[in-house]
Amino acid sequence: MKNLYKQILINREYNKKMLAVLLDPDRCQGKLMSSTIAALKLSAPDFVFVGGSYVNSPIDSFIDLLQEEVQIPVVLFPGNASQFSPKADALLFLSLISGRNPEFLIGQHVTSALAIKQSGIEVIPAGYILIDGGKVSAVEYMSHTRSIPREKKEIVLATAVAGELSGQHVVYLEAGSGAIQPVPKELINHVTSHLSIPVIVGGGMKTTQHLKDCFDAGADLAVVGNAIEQNPDLITQFVNFTKEYNQKKNFSFI
Ligand code: 1GP
Numbered sequence: 001m002k003n004l005y006k007q008i009l010i011n012r013e014y015n016k017k018m019l020a021v022l023l024d025p026d027r028c029q030g031k032l033m034s035s036t037i038a039a040l041k042l043s044a045p046d047f048v049f050v051g052g053s054y055v056n057s058p059i060d061s062f063i064d065l066l067q068e069e070v071q072i073p074v075v076l077f078p079g080n081a082s083q084f085s086p087k088a089d090a091l092l093f094l095s096l097i098s099g100r101n102p103e104f105l106i107g108q109h110v111t112s113a114l115a116i117k118q119s120g121i122e123v124i125p126a127g128y129i130l131i132d133g134g135k136v137s138a139v140e141y142m143s144h145t146r147s148i149p150r151e152k153k154e155i156v157l158a159t160a161v162a163g164e165l166s167g168q169h170v171v172y173l174e175a176g177s178g179a180i181q182p183v184p185k186e187l188i189n190h191v192t193s194h195l196s197i198p199v200i201v202g203g204g205m206k207t208t209q210h211l212k213d214c215f216d217a218g219a220d221l222a223v224v225g226n227a228i229e230q231n232p233d234l235i236t237q238f239v240n241f242t243k244e245y246n247q248k249k250n251f252s253f254i
Contacts, residue, residue: 022225051077086119099145127163137176179204192218
C-alpha cells in the first residue's frame with residue numbers, strides 16, 4: 001500500500017501544493033485517452049483521480065490501461081458505489097456533507113463497504129462540499145442535493161468544520177465539474193484558515209491563475225478535469241506551474 005494520505009499530510013506540512021488530473025472513463029476514450037496518456041507521461045501530476053457523477057464504462061479496465069502506461073497514483077473519486085474498483089491505489093470515501101440526502105451520506109457507503117474493506121484499498125474519508133459554481137452541476141442533479149450559495153461563507157465553513165469534527169480526513173470544496181466559476185479564493189481561504197485537515201478544491205479551474213488563486217488561498221490539492229479534456233496539453237502547463245509555484249515558495253523561506 002502506498003499510503004497516499006500520509007504523503008498528502010507530509011506535503012501539507014512542507015506547504016507543497018499538489019495537483020490531480022480527473023479522468024472520467026466515459027469521456028476519456030480513444031484519441032482523447034491516447035493524448036491524455038501521452039501528456040501524463042511527459043508531465044506527471046501528483047494523482048490521477050478517476051470517476052464522475054455518472055459513469056457507464058467499466059472502471060477496472062480503465063484503471064488497468066492507465067496503470068500499464070503511467071506510474072501516477074490512481075485515486076477513485078466515485079459518484080456512487082458502482083464506481084468502486086480494487087485496482088486503484090486509494091479511494092476517496094466521499095460523504096456529500098453539503099447535502100441532506102442520506103443516500104450520499106451513508107447509503108452508498110453501506111452498499112460498497114464490504115467490498116472496499118475486503119479489497120484492502122487505502123480509504124481516505126472525504127467530506128465533500130458542493131458550492132454553487134454558476135450552473136446546475138451533474139453532481140447536484142444526480143445526488144438530489146443543493147449546492148451551498150457561494151456567498152454563504154459561514155455555512156460553508158460550518159459544514160467543513162462539521163466534517164472535520166466528525167472524522168473526515170480531508171475536505172473537498174467542489175464547484176462542480178465544468179463550473180462556470182471555480183470556488184472563490186476568499187471562500188477557500190476562509191475554510192483553510194479554520195481547518196487542520198487537508199483541503200482539496202475542484203470544479204471549473206481552467207487556467208494557471210485559477211490554480212494560483214486556489215493555492216494562495218491555502219488549498220493543498222487542486223483538481224482539474226474538463227480543461228484538460230478540452231486540451232490534454234494543458235497537463236504539462238498545470239504540472240509545470242505547480243512545480244514552479246512550490247519552488248518559489250521554498251525560495252521565499254531562504
Ligand atoms: C469535478 O472537481 C472536479 O469533480 C473537476 O472539475 O471538470 O470542472 O475541472 P472540472
